[in-house]
Amino acid sequence: MNKITIDxxxxxxxxxxxxxxxxxxxxxxxxxxxxPEFRGFERFCEGRPxxxxxxxxPRICGVCPWAHHMASTKCLDDLYKVEPxxxxxxxxxxxxxxxxxxxxxxxxxFLAAPDFVVGSDAPAAERxxxxxxxxVGVEIGKKVIATYKDSQKLLExxxxxxxxxxxxxxxxxxxxxxDEQRKEIAxxxxxxxxxxxxxxxxxxxxVLAEKKHVDVIVGDVYNMKSYYMGLVDEDNKVNFxxxxxxxxxxxxxxxxxxxxxxxxxxxxxxxLPWTYLKFPYLKKVGWKGIVDGKESGLYRVAPxxxxxxxxxxxxxxxQKEHDRMYDTxxxxxxxxxxxxxxxxxxxxxxxxxxxxxxxxxxxxxxACIRNVPENTPSEGVGVVEAPRGTLFHHFWTDxxxxxxxxxxxxxxxxxxxxxxxSIKRAASKLIKDGKPGPELLNMVEMAFRAYDPCLACAxxxxxxxxxxxxxxxxxxxxxxxxxxx
Amino acid sequence: MSDKQDDIKxxxxxxGNIIMSDDGVxxxxxxxxxxxxxxxxxxxxxxxxxxxxNLVTMIxxxxxxxxxxxxxxxxxxxxxxxxxxxxxxxxxxxxxSPHGTNLYTAVELGRRCGLKMPRKITIFGIEIEDATVFSxxxxxxxxxxxxxxxxxxxxxx
Numbered sequence: 001m002n003k004i005t006i007d008x009x010x011x012x013x014x015x016x017x018x019x020x021x022x023x024x025x026x027x028x029x030x031x032x033x034x035x036p037e038f039r040g041f042e043r044f045c046e047g048r049p050x051x052x053x054x055x056x057x058p059r060i061c062g063v064c065p066w067a068h069h070m071a072s073t074k075c076l077d078d079l080y081k082v083e084p085x086x087x088x089x090x091x092x093x094x095x096x097x098x099x100x101x102x103x104x105x106x107x108x109x110f111l112a113a114p115d116f117v118v119g120s121d122a123p124a125a126e127r128x129x130x131x132x133x134x135x136v137g138v139e140i141g142k143k144v145i146a147t148y149k150d151s152q153k154l155l156e157x158x159x160x161x162x163x164x165x166x167x168x169x170x171x172x173x174x175x176x177x178x179d180e181q182r183k184e185i186a187x188x189x190x191x192x193x194x195x196x197x198x199x200x201x202x203x204x205x206x207v208l209a210e211k212k213h214v215d216v217i218v219g220d221v222y223n224m225k226s227y228y229m230g231l232v233d234e235d236n237k238v239n240f241x242x243x244x245x246x247x248x249x250x251x252x253x254x255x256x257x258x259x260x261x262x263x264x265x266x267x268x269x270x271x272l273p274w275t276y277l278k279f280p281y282l283k284k285v286g287w288k289g290i291v292d293g294k295e296s297g298l299y300r301v302a303p304x305x306x307x308x309x310x311x312x313x314x315x316x317x318x319q320k321e322h323d324r325m326y327d328t329x330x331x332x333x334x335x336x337x338x339x340x341x342x343x344x345x346x347x348x349x350x351x352x353x354x355x356x357x358x359x360x361x362x363x364x365x366x367a368c369i370r371n372v373p374e375n376t377p378s379e380g381v382g383v384v385e386a387p388r389g390t391l392f393h394h395f396w397t398d399x400x401x402x403x404x405x406x407x408x409x410x411x412x413x414x415x416x417x418x419x420x421x422s423i424k425r426a427a428s429k430l431i432k433d434g435k436p437g438p439e440l441l442n443m444v445e446m447a448f449r450a451y452d453p454c455l456a457c458a459x460x461x462x463x464x465x466x467x468x469x470x471x472x473x474x475x476x477x478x479x480x481x482x483x484x485x
Numbered sequence: 486m487s488d489k490q491d492d493i494k495x496x497x498x499x500x501g502n503i504i505m506s507d508d509g510v511x512x513x514x515x516x517x518x519x520x521x522x523x524x525x526x527x528x529x530x531x532x533x534x535x536x537x538x539n540l541v542t543m544i545x546x547x548x549x550x551x552x553x554x555x556x557x558x559x560x561x562x563x564x565x566x567x568x569x570x571x572x573x574x575x576x577x578x579x580x581x582s583p584h585g586t587n588l589y590t591a592v593e594l595g596r597r598c599g600l601k602m603p604r605k606i607t608i609f610g611i612e613i614e615d616a617t618v619f620s621x622x623x624x625x626x627x628x629x630x631x632x633x634x635x636x637x638x639x640x641x642x
Binding site: 056128133138141152 | 504599
């Protein structure tokens with residue numbers, strides 16, 4: 001059997017490795033996206049006061065710290081059975097919307113746009129934001145940096161820190177804002193709405209206006225018919241902070257709608273021998289392997305998953321872009337994996353609009369920011385929509401609030417089966433006769449980059465890159481060709 | 486962010502994840518250095534888990550930036566200190582960093598967009614043993630070397 005390996009071997013912290021196995025005819029037989037092992041998180045948490053967990057879990061991941069902070073904080077609400085006052089809820093959702101906005105800027109300008117605008121066939125060294133500004137102009141870079149810095153400052157103002165917030169408490173938050181601060185935040189959020197529209201304009205002008213890009217997005221290489229999951233409000237509109245979890249089937253029909261506390265009735269996980277990350281799947285459909293279709297329990301989360309699982313967006317401009325996207329893609333649900341990038345931009349606009357709505361609401365700067373918990377803790381569940389998908393935190397404690405057990409289903413984990421499927425599908429379409437085409441590395445990488453996977457517990461690297469090595473082996477295991485960058 | 490005072494010329498950054506055993510060695514060393522440099526008015530010491538744009542906004546406005554991080558090379562010898570200039574990482578200018586961009590590209594972006602980037606950026610990489618176990622402690626071999634590594638870096642400041 002032939003084997004192709006894409007292995008970012010020298011990343012310091014957790015890395016994924018892709019093995020593509022060919023049959024004797026040189027066609028793709030299997031693809032494995034392996035994720036490294038991290039050990040001891042549960043034991044690390046056991047015996048600690050539960051109140052510490054919303055400051056510990058953000059350190060699992062430097063990319064999604066606010067998502068973990070918010071999921072853990074909501075989990076603490078549920079653990080102590082305390083309802084935060086309206087001001088606290090609005091503050092939390094406003095901060096979380098700003099964080100979502102900030103995260104999506106990075107994804108679009110640093111990861112997605114260069115692939116399209118600079119081109120998937122461009123040298124890797126040019127396919128980055130510097131390559132982007134070389135093509136489009138330095139003003140884009142200046143706008144990105146200015147907006148990035150502004151949103152960092154707002155997050156620090158609200159959460160105490162930009163990256164590892166020290167803010168949420170069971171029943172509320174530790175610090176509110178003044179009317180003046182709220183108005184300043186609203187002013188910034190108006191700029192964010194403009195910036196989101198500007199970003200969508202770039203996507204339309206530089207990506208969607210090019211037929212070759214649209215052909216790739218709607219083509220057969222990046223397609224998967226799956227179930228979709230996301231948090232929705234009472235009107236089934238996308239909500240990042242709160243609501244019920246809705247699942248639709250590959251035809252777009254509602255399959256389930258449940259309270260986050262009941263997630264274990266709907267989601268199961270399976271362990272496969274070749275990777276350390278578990279595969280979640282829909283319990284009522286069952287595990288059928290890494291396959292697509294209505295009979296497969298694989299589901300997708302994150303931007304496209306959320307939009308597919310909803311009846312639309314709760315803000316007007318985002319709803320308009322949502323409609324435009326589905327009109328172009330041929331209706332809802334859209335199964336085009338690269339449409340994750342477009343859906344992420346719809347959400348960028350939603351994040352800005354929602355943050356603005358909350359910043360314009362006088363109750364967000366109210367005085368009552370916490371209800372002090374009075375109940376004895378035992379078990380709690382907290383769920384938010386992380387940028388990379390539905391994030392579940394589940395804590396069990398003794399009567400003194402000391403942690404006995406922790407279960408997390410992280411956002412990327414939900415998409416793990418789908419990512420493996422997407423990699424295999426892309427590889428199958430691109431590798432013929434055992435020979436990877438010149439764009440193989442990037443085209444396969446694009447399949448999982450659309451999901452913006454988050455595999456590690458730390459996100460810094462030295463030397464700061466993720467090398468890819470493709471090794472093509474013959475049926476005896478001998479390397480025939482190594483492609484490296 | 487870059488809300489620094491004008492008279493502070495040098496920024497020392499400890500990078501890493503403080504709950505992932507040796508992954509946090511950069512932060513542990515930065516804390517030692519912070520104590521040792523507490524009387525010096527022209528040096529800031531900070532911590533971060535993130536590279537890319539986050540680092541660029543941190544180092545903006547300083548004349549010199551020193552970044553201390555964990556590293557694992559092909560022939561690991563835990564506790565060994567490596568030293569790089571940013572330019573030595575030029576070949577890593579790929580968009581393969583999973584959630585943004587690498588430091589070299591981010592600094593290049595900053596410069597192109599008019600940010601005042603440090604004249605000199607030095608990176609110290611400390612060879613580690615294990616960064617896969619959740620722990621607030623480094624592995625014993627790294628724990629035992631923390632003070633000596635801080636000494637070595639102090640000599641090279």
